Amino acid sequence: MDGIVREALQGLSGIVGDRFLSDQATLVKRPTEEQLVKLLKSSPPDQGRSLEDVVKEFEDILSYGFNVNHPRFYAFVPSAASPLSWLGDVISTSFNNYAGSSESGAGICAVEESIIRWVAEKFGLPPSAGGQFVSGASLACLTALTVARDQLVEDDMRTKATAYVTEETHFCIAKTLHITGLLKQQIRTVPCNAEFQMDPESLRRAITQDIENGLKPYVVITTCGSTSTGSIDPLDAIADIAAEHGLWMHVDAAYGGSVAFCQSRRNLLQGIGRADSIAWDPHKWLFQTYGCSVVLFRDKSHPRESFATTAHFLRDVEDGYVENPFNFGIELTRPACHMRLWFSLQILGTDMIDRMVLRGFELSDLVQTELSKLSEWEIVTPSNMAVINFRFNPHGVSTEAIDDINSLVSKRMLAQNIAVVLTTRFRGVVCLRMCTINPQTTDDEIRDIIDALNRNARLISKGIID
Ligand SMILES: Cc1ncc(COP(=O)(O)O)c(C=O)c1O
Incomplete structure (x- = not known):
């Protein structure tokens, strides 16, 4: 090092x-019962304490856990x-740049756009692709599935919309679908084969049946690297079915997406470039500190249609060097969490x-x-x-x-x-x-x-x- x-x-x-x-x-370091009670009951002192004292206690608190x-x-x-990510994180936090608008963060927003373009290319997405960094795959999936709903489900069809997952799908997807308005009965769990991969024929049958029942199938959520077994759904076969029936294909590549950066194994991700949206966590297998995740869209006009906004007080920052991140996602104020990745990759x-x-x-x-x-x-x-x-x-x-x-x-x-x-x-x-x-x-x-x-x-x- x-x-x-x-x-x-x-x-x-x-x-x-x-x-x-x-x-x-x-x-693992666990606090004693006494220490835990002290932490649970602590409240800010009336009179400030010495820096030395507080740093010591700070470190103790952070040291508990796995x-x-x-x-x-x-x-x-x-x-x-990687310690490099940690150092990149410390440096970018110390500058406290504002990554919400490109005028406020001219340098960091330009770098974000270039990393996003590079990552999209690695995943095999076309030049129309775009996206942004978010804090984790849960938020990346929420961003993506909100856009999927907006692109494909008319307002009066929301109660008829159906989404397709498997038992291997990470639980963040159930939360996400819930937030985007789906009820449990609108989510289909498609059976897996012996390798824990979504069975395409079962998916096709489920979609056909839902259409026959007057429902509106709109999104299939595939997994690229499941948490339990590392399984990757047959992305090409599922993309064919999605295209046939006009569904959005989301790929949760939170864990497995990093394999795109490994030349001898990237063939495992065959078909990922056909996704409409992808969630990927550099804070998993690309060695970054927590809070470093990416959401990508095949067509960057799609998130803009869901999130683009304006306000009178924004009039001076509307024409930045690159497009304003607040038009592409949920967050406005956000840290430059991509800079630690930039730092690690450069070194x-x-x-x-x-x-x-x-x-x-x-x-x-x-x-x-x-x-x-x-x-x-x-x-x-x-x-x-x-x-x-x-x-x-x-x-x-x-x-x-x-x-x-x-x-x-x-x-x-x-x-x-x-x-x-x-x-x-x-x-x-x-x-x-x-x-x-x-x-x-x-x-x-x-x-x-x-x-x-x-x-x-x-x-x-x-x-x-x-
Ligand atoms: C496959 C998969 N998807 C989504 C998530 C959720 O990611 P995050 O914890 O970054 O929100 C995880 C977390 O382990 C995961 O393994």
Whole structure:
């Protein structure tokens, strides 16, 4: 890592530096009951306190919780934020630029437009594409699905509009559809195949049936990298069906979109360029600090039709160098969250980013290789897009006992500060899940973790089964 970044991290504070730089740091730090009560009851003092005191307490507060940047943190979608993103974030926050209008943020808004153009190209969208940075994929999906509704559903058809998802669709989509006015009965859950991908024929049938029933199918929400299994829906086949019936295709690529920046794997995203809108989170697999997400539209006139606005007090900033971001999305005042990505990309370069994304694939493949050497372990969903699900499953043991063993293994790994490998449920059984997108994780760490999982599982099973 660049000396300047290391220095900045160490100089700022031991704790921040530790969280980014040290693989010895604790994986989880929980406040004691007493500390928690103190935090819950704290209110601002009448008389101000010393800076030193407050900084100390500030750091304590921030240090509680999971250390999601740790190379042995594999739960959910780990943060794996690069220290470069952190530094870019600190620098841009210190300037406190206003990214809401291009006159107020002439430099940053021009850079935002150029990054958006570059990302759209990587996804294979046409030159008509546009979009903006938002705080997370939930907001990106809300922005996109509001536009989808406005483009395709007449006001008097809103109660008849139907949307199509699968069981793998992230829960933020249900929230989004709710906010855009859909009731539960207007959302269809299309069955998946054995690989957890939307089944195109089932989608076609559901749409046809809804049309026959006088309803208004308008959007299909596909997933490119599901949170649980990394599955990618068959985007080309679904785009064909969407085109056939005049539906909007949204791609939730919050997690998987980063594969577009990895030359040897980008073929996995085949068909993403046919999307009408895409949500993508650089704060997941492109190593950015939280609050860095992108919403893209195939045709940038579409968000403008939903969001373009004006006010008398805006008359002096209406003709900026580039189009005003407030005409393309929900937010007005917003930070320049894309500048940390710009900073990281400039320093790392795209070849390094390519290798960092690829590393995630290699690590989950290694998990699978190591597990397959152990007879008592079962791969529940294979290594896919740096995600793998598995469980300890020796012969002759009841499903309930197996579930308990796997849950206890996860807890023990955490208590021993070895790794954060949390559990999930698949088709009724508990299994362990690892998402290996932190490029700082070493092969030896993975081997040691599989060893520790096995050791713990065998010890626990002796206690439980005997
Ligand atoms: C596939 C997918 N979509 C959407 C989201 C929501 O993203 P955010 O937390 O940035 O709102 C997540 C979060 O993990 C995700 O994995």
